[in-house]
Amino acid sequence: xxxxxxxxxxxxxxxxxxxxxxxxxxxxxxxxxxxxxxxxxxxxxxxxxxxxxxxxxxxxxxxxxxxxxxxxxxxxxxxxxxxxxxxxxxxxxxxxxxxxxxxxxxxxxxxxxxxxxxxxxxxxxxxxxxxxxxxxxxxxxxxxxxxxxxxxxxxxxxxxxxxxxxxxxxxxxxxxxxxxxxxxxxxxxxxxxxxxxxxxxxxxxxxxxxxxxxxxxxxxxxxxxxxxxxxxxxxxxxxxxxxxxxxxxxxxxxxxxxxxxxxxxxxxxxxxxxxxxxxxxxxxxxxxxxxxxxxxxxxxxxxxxxxxxxxxxxxxxxxxxxxxxxxxxxxxxxxxxxxxxxxxxxxxxxxxxxxxxxxxxxxxxxxxxxxxxxxxxxxxxxxxxxxxxxxxxxxxxxxxxxxxxxxxxxxxxxxxxxxxxxxxxxxxxxxxxxxxxxxxxxxxxxxxxxxxxxxxxxxxxxxxxxxxxxxxxxxxxxxxxxxxxxxxxxxxxxxxxxxxxxxxxxxxxxxxxxxxxxxxxxxxxxxxxxxxxxxxxxxxxxxxxxxxxxxxxxxxxxxxxxxxxxxxxxxxxxxxxxxxxxxxxxxxxxxxxxxxxxxxxxxxxxxxxxxxxxxxxxxxxxxxxxxxxxxxxxxxxxxxxxxxxxxxxxxxxxxxxxxxxxxxxxx
Numbered sequence: 019x020x021x022x023x024x025x026x027x028x029x030x031x032x033x034x035x036x037x038x039x040x041x042x043x044x045x046x047x048x049x050x051x052x053x054x055x056x057x058x059x060x061x062x063x064x065x066x067x068x069x070x071x072x073x074x075x076x077x078x079x080x081x082x083x084x085x086x087x088x089x090x091x092x093x094x095x096x097x098x099x100x101x102x103x104x105x106x107x108x109x110x111x112x113x114x115x116x117x118x119x120x121x122x123x124x125x126x127x128x129x130x131x132x133x134x135x136x137x138x139x140x141x142x143x144x145x146x147x148x149x150x151x152x153x154x155x156x157x158x159x160x161x162x163x164x165x166x167x168x169x170x171x172x173x174x175x176x177x178x179x180x181x182x183x184x185x186x187x188x189x190x191x192x193x194x195x196x197x198x199x200x201x202x203x204x205x206x207x208x209x210x211x212x213x214x215x216x217x218x219x220x221x222x223x224x225x226x227x228x229x230x231x232x233x234x235x236x237x238x239x240x241x242x243x244x245x246x247x248x249x250x251x252x253x254x255x256x257x258x259x260x261x262x263x264x265x266x267x268x269x270x271x272x273x274x275x276x277x278x279x280x281x282x283x284x285x286x287x288x289x290x291x292x293x294x295x296x297x298x299x300x301x302x303x304x305x306x307x308x309x310x311x312x313x314x315x316x317x318x319x320x321x322x323x324x325x326x327x328x329x330x331x332x333x334x335x336x337x338x339x340x341x342x343x344x345x346x347x348x349x350x351x352x353x354x355x356x357x358x359x360x361x362x363x364x365x366x367x368x369x370x371x372x373x374x375x376x377x378x379x380x381x382x383x384x385x386x387x388x389x390x391x392x393x394x395x396x397x398x399x400x401x402x403x404x405x406x407x408x409x410x411x412x413x414x415x416x417x418x419x420x421x422x423x424x425x426x427x428x429x430x431x432x433x434x435x436x437x438x439x440x441x442x443x444x445x446x447x448x449x450x451x452x453x454x455x456x457x458x459x460x461x462x463x464x465x466x467x468x469x470x471x472x473x474x475x476x477x478x479x480x481x482x483x484x485x486x487x488x489x490x491x492x493x494x495x496x497x498x499x500x501x502x503x504x505x506x507x508x509x510x511x512x513x514x515x516x517x518x519x520x521x522x523x524x525x526x527x528x529x530x531x532x533x534x535x536x537x538x539x540x541x542x543x544x545x546x547x548x549x550x551x552x553x554x555x556x557x558x559x560x561x562x563x564x565x566x567x568x569x570x571x572x573x574x575x576x577x578x579x580x581x582x583x584x585x586x587x588x589x590x591x592x593x594x595x596x597x598x599x600x601x602x603x604x605x606x607x608x609x610x611x612x613x614x615x616x617x618x619x620x621x622x623x624x625x626x627x628x629x630x631x632x633x634x635x636x637x638x639x640x641x642x643x644x645x646x647x648x649x650x651x652x653x654x655x656x657x658x659x660x661x662x663x664x665x666x667x668x669x670x671x672x673x674x675x676x677x678x679x680x681x682x683x684x685x
Contacts (some may be wrong), residue, residue, distance in 0.1 A: 044107050045089070047072070049369040050100045053093045054362065056369050057106050061127070062086050064108040066422060067222030068129040072096065073105040079132045079221065079330075080108065081362075082419050085381025090366045092326040094132075122151040134221040135214030136341035139163075140315035141285070144302070147221070147327065147334035149212030152318050154295040157311060159303060163213060186612055196517040214315070219337035219344075221330065225425035232431045234510075235548045238284070238350060238440050241277020241604025242270055243510045243597045244536035247558045247614065249513045252549030253348055253438035254429025258505055260445045261515030263493040266534030267444040268293065269601045270515070271352045272301055277604025278350055279310045285342045286314040287351045289335035291328040291358055292321055292495070304602055317647075325365065328358035337428045339439040343428065346435035351427075355444040360501050363419055382411025402572060417508055424508050445505055447497035449514055449540055511543035536597065538565045551656040553605060557614040567589055591627035592617060596634060608637055608652040612666055615658060625677075633677075637670045645669065 038264050045060035055078060060070075070078035083089050093100060109130040119127075135149030142159035144152045151160045234252035251257050251274075259267050275286045290298050298318060303667050305311045315338050319331040332353050340350035364427025370378045427441040465473070506512050516535040545549060547555050568590035571583045599605065613634050616622055625633045641649055648665045652658065 038149070044105050047100060047102050047104050047106055048088075048672070049102060049371055049437065050093065050097065051369060053324050054364065054365055054369065055091045055093050055100065055106075056084075056366060056373070057089045057091060058087050060089050060106060061108050061129075063127070064129050065131065065224065067131045067220045069109040069132050070106055071109055072100050074099040074101070076100045078106070081222070082366075082422070083381075084370075084415065087369075088377070088380055092330065094326075094330075122431050130575065133218035134222040134337035135212055135217075136219040136338045137214040137217035139216065140214035140338060142312045142314070143213050144298070144316040144318050145213050146319065147317055147330040149214045151213060152295065155180045155299045155302070155318065157299075157306065157316075159213075159312075161478060177448070188432045197577055214338070217341055219341050219410065220381045221333050221337055222422065222514060223337060223340055223426055224422075226428040226430065228633060230428075230431055230434050231523055232436070233548070234429050234545050236438070237549050237551045237554075238278055238348070238438075239281070239551065239607050240274035241280070241606065241610075242273050243599050243610060244538075244541075245270070245274065245513050246554065246610060247561055248536060249255055249511050249539050250539045250545070250547075250549035250554065250558070251440060251442070252429075252543075252545040253440055253512070254427060255510040255543075256424050256427040256441035256443065257543065258443055258445050258512040259515065260447065260449055260502060260506075260512050262448055262517045263422040263446060265515040265517050266601075267404060267446070267515060268301070268354055270513075271354060271444060273440060273599075273602065275314060275350065275352060276305060276308050276310050276602070279313055280606065283348050284313075284350045285339075285347060286310070287317070287335045287338045288314060289317045289319075289332045289351070289353045291319045291323070291331055292354055294321060308602070313543070320369055325358055325362055329362050332356075332358060332423065336423060336439070336441070339441075340426060343430060343437040343439040344435065346430075346437045348438045350440050350442060353423075353441065353443040355446050356497060356505060357497060359420060359423060360497055360505075363416055365475075381538060382415060413504070419506055420505065427510075443505070443509075445497065445502055445512075446495055447607060448495075448499055448501040449502050449506060449512065450499055451540075473574075510545055512541060514540040526551050534593075538562065553611045553652065553656055553658045554607075556615070556658065557611065557618060560618060561593060561614060565593060570672070588627070592622055592630050594627070595627045595630035596622075596630060606653065607656065608649045612638060612641065614651070615663065616670055621667065623673070624674065637673050638668075640669045640673060641666070652653045 043059055043061045046055045047055055047057055048054040057070075060080070064080055064681060065080065066080055068080040069090055070080060072078065074096060076093055076099055078091040078093045081090040081092055090104075094170045103433055111128045111130040113125050114128050116124050116126060116609040134147060135145070139159075140149070142157060143163065144155040144160055146152065151163050153160070153164060157235075231254075234254045236253040238251045238253045238255075240246055240251060243255075245251065249257060259270055261267050271288075275288065279286065293301065295318070298316075302311055302316065305314060315335075317331045317335045317338070319328045335351050339351035342349035367378070375588055400551060424441065424443075429438040430436055516537050543549065547559060550558055564586075568586035571580075572585040596613050616634060621637075622630050622633055645665050648662050652662055
């Protein structure tokens, strides 16, 4: 626009606008319980994460705009004093003057956002969501910071006492820090100064704009065989790990943290809300022994902590990962687990229900202009378009709320540093089993009655088995299948674990408990082969295809003695055995490549499934001793050359001959 045509305003007009803009809407609390609040009348343009001030002196964080008029919030401090009907307002940081191409100079509010610690001093430490070290968990970083804090506190107290004595005054009792003022004793109360405060990020950040993102094409290798083979993790993706209680989700996540740090460019962040302080300390000692704790930041909330504190812990972990991403680095953020996200939403919706059905329906559907539509009981189930899916307004609201966390994962465009933040959220529960409605076999005119009867029996058997699984009661702390499916719908894929793998392995050569067992049928990735390294891109998809063919053979075999079925069963058992691993033992990339190649080339066909893990380990040991350069070349290039393939075949063929000669001698 030409400067001569640009609209201008007189200074007194701008001053008037600034004064009007600085006035924030005074809202009103409708409901407050368990440090969660429902409000009406606050500024609809305030971004999520905006700080809130309650008339009674409490502080809060804007969590979600339910409608133009309703909003949800976390109460961070002073929850006991907040009563329905009292006033609440958004905190404004300043008033900005912006030059609009058509309107000329305009003013808008800049809201004050709740910040989370994200600095380098977090790494190696265990802190709460405002950065205060957890004294009950002993790590070198925690120990050093607490000792430093006590030393500084003692020195400050001695200096204050000396000054007071000189002035003839009573010794002061100490001053609460600004972080404690924001957080309050509801969530903190340790009195320790915070770590990571040298760099801050919004606790609830906005998603990265699509124009600032880049397609996910880089692999984040974790060393977890089942994950890297069946659902590869791409840098910037969000991959769920789903399983019932005791299925090994936390063990898998910690193995992924340990395994991915073979790449020195990866920084890890762990949010723990399910383990006790004692259990977490024990697990972190294993990470420390592996040399990984110094590159891992841990945010902790006790399992008995208030629900908002747990949710804020998840958000703070994401903020720490975003700081690494936005500076051009790569981070893996593990969220253990997602229950606080779901439970917070459920609690707030129950609060709406207490306010009446009209409030429960408010904001579910908007018109083309983005305005709320008044709904009646007859129209509340109207469908809306959410990300290309037709769902009810209530489901769209819930998924939108969940997406606030999920969409923080991103791979940045090279123009913005090219960094990435990858999410690995753990979900306690079971996904849907994929049971379909009964087929009308009468329309299949080309099938004989015998074939129809056989298909009918197979389908009935399958439905009965799946019904038995679905009939299992939801365990303590597990989410409903409906909620699990909603998490699946907004993620980039899921790795599904089988239940109860804490017992010793049935594979004889694997000593001790198996860490976890993956369900290959239900585990998928929407990123596709782009997340594989070059060699795995050639090998891993065939593994999935082979397992699918084994499943089909199992369904439609004429009997259990069918040769085709027995062939596929034996092969799938060898694959399952090859993908097993013990806790705390992530594998290097070159070892997984050799393992999959050996299985696909049939080098283990003559080995019983129970002996496959030991056989593969012997072959890898032979390669390390006799052909170390071969493994080094694979690790460097991430590819299989004809020469390396010949070397692998040679090593395993020699091993087979050795095993055969030993068997002949013993016979």
